[in-house]
Amino acid sequence: MNRHPQLRFHLPELETFLVVLEEGSFSRAAERLCVSQPSVSSRVKRLEDVLRVKLIERTTRSVQATEDGELLRSAAHEALAGLYAVLGQFRDRSEAARNRVVIAATPMLAATYLPAIIHSYSERFPDVQVVLRDMPFDALLKAVGDGSADIGVTAVDGDYDNLQFQPLAEEPVVLVVPAHHPLASQQRVTLEMISRHRMIFLDRYTNLRERLAGEFARFGALLEASTASTLPTLIGMVDAGRCMAFLPRSMAQINARETRTLVELADFKAVRSYGSIIARRSVPTAAVKSFRDHLHQHFEPQV
Numbered sequence: 001m002n003r004h005p006q007l008r009f010h011l012p013e014l015e016t017f018l019v020v021l022e023e024g025s026f027s028r029a030a031e032r033l034c035v036s037q038p039s040v041s042s043r044v045k046r047l048e049d050v051l052r053v054k055l056i057e058r059t060t061r062s063v064q065a066t067e068d069g070e071l072l073r074s075a076a077h078e079a080l081a082g083l084y085a086v087l088g089q090f091r092d093r094s095e096a097a098r099n100r101v102v103i104a105a106t107p108m109l110a111a112t113y114l115p116a117i118i119h120s121y122s123e124r125f126p127d128v129q130v131v132l133r134d135m136p137f138d139a140l141l142k143a144v145g146d147g148s149a150d151i152g153v154t155a156v157d158g159d160y161d162n163l164q165f166q167p168l169a170e171e172p173v174v175l176v177v178p179a180h181h182p183l184a185s186q187q188r189v190t191l192e193m194i195s196r197h198r199m200i201f202l203d204r205y206t207n208l209r210e211r212l213a214g215e216f217a218r219f220g221a222l223l224e225a226s227t228a229s230t231l232p233t234l235i236g237m238v239d240a241g242r243c244m245a246f247l248p249r250s251m252a253q254i255n256a257r258e259t260r261t262l263v264e265l266a267d268f269k270a271v272r273s274y275g276s277i278i279a280r281r282s283v284p285t286a287a288v289k290s291f292r293d294h295l296h297q298h299f300e301p302q303v
Contacts, residue, residue: 014076016043017055021073024063100129101291104149108231108251109274110134113299114153121294128287136230137204144277150288152277153295155248157207163277166292168299171248173208173270175263181242184261191268195221198243200234203227208246208270215268231255248272274299 020029020040030037048055055069065073105114110132118130133149143149145162156165175194177184183193195216201209213223226243228234235255238245247255252262276292278284284292 013043013047015080016040017047017069018073018076018080020044020056020063021065021069026058026063099127099287100131101151101285101287102131102133102149103151103153103291104133104135104140104143105153106137106140106155107134108254109153112250112254117295117298120298121291124294125287125290128291130291141277144279147279147282150278150282150284151292151295153274154277155272155274156277157204160277162280164280165275165277166296167273167275168296170271170273171250172264173246173272174249174252175244175265176238176247176252177244177261177263178238178242179259179261181244181261183244183263186263188266189263190266191215192219192221194244194265195219195223198241199223199225200237200243200245201225201227202231202234202247203229205246211270212268246270 016029016033019032020026023029023032026040026044027037030040033040044056051068051072053068054066055072057064057066103114103118111134114132118132122128122130133143135143137154140149140152140154141160141163144152152163153168156163159165175183175189181197183189183197186193191212199212209223209225216223226237228237231247231251234245234247237243239257239259249262252260256262276295278288278292
């Protein structure tokens with residue numbers, strides 16, 4: 001709350017007053033401030049009028065502060081020092097933000113693809129701090145959407161109005177079955193053969209489920225499937241029973257065990273499209289742009 005509403009002056013007037021005293025001259029103050037000498041005189045006069053005191057004694061040879069002027073100079077220096085310190089903190093924080101990139105990635109991508117890419121980027125741009133956060137798919141979308149992450153790296157099904165997707169690579173999807181499953185030993189596996197068995201999907205694989213359901217309907221079969229929200233849960237369900245799961249090949253190979261077998265279908269092909277996402281309304285910093293460019297230049301499927 002302003003305790004002195006009648007004292008309304010502008011910061012340039014106070015700064016001009018201080019520069020005049022520092023320079024000891026209205027003309028030198030005008031040169032330093034890059035304004036005309038009449039503007040300097042006008043600013044000091046307005047400040048004196050608002051405060052209703054004489055601040056500067058001016059002769060043809062010198063400029064000196066009055067007693068009130070000295071009082072104001074002392075208080076103004078202290079106040080402006082505190083103000084500039086705060087503004088400096090804002091500037092430093094802004095500079096740090098411009099040199100920081102926060103990446104959100106789903107766990108598999110965070111653990112496999114991104115470490116080497118981040119390492120090579122950091123060698124090229126050592127002044128940029130890169131923060132990698134692995135998180136579930138839904139949390140990743142939220143983080144990119146609300147700005148707590150600059151870039152998301154994931155596979156995306158469907159379109160999102162608030163996000164911009166840029167493809168990185170496509171990877172084949174394979175079927176993972178328990179080693180003791182009846183299909184594990186088959187040399188040729190078809191859609192009709194798998195339609196007789198129960199499946200489990202990661203819950204974000206909606207497009208794949210819909211496509212399979214449509215294919216099954218062609219020969220009068222129904223897709224019997226459950227879903228899991230995380231990869232460990234899905235793998236646990238496969239290991240615990242006779243259900244099968246579709247996974248990108250690299251994800252299946254990374255999580256390979258003697259208890260599971262990878263199967264490719266003879267009459268069905270599916271891929272997962274990996275890419276980077278940013279918020280549509282975001283204004284990426286130079287660091288964010290350079291990292292995204294580096295990511296797209298160096299991202300390569302591992303299979």
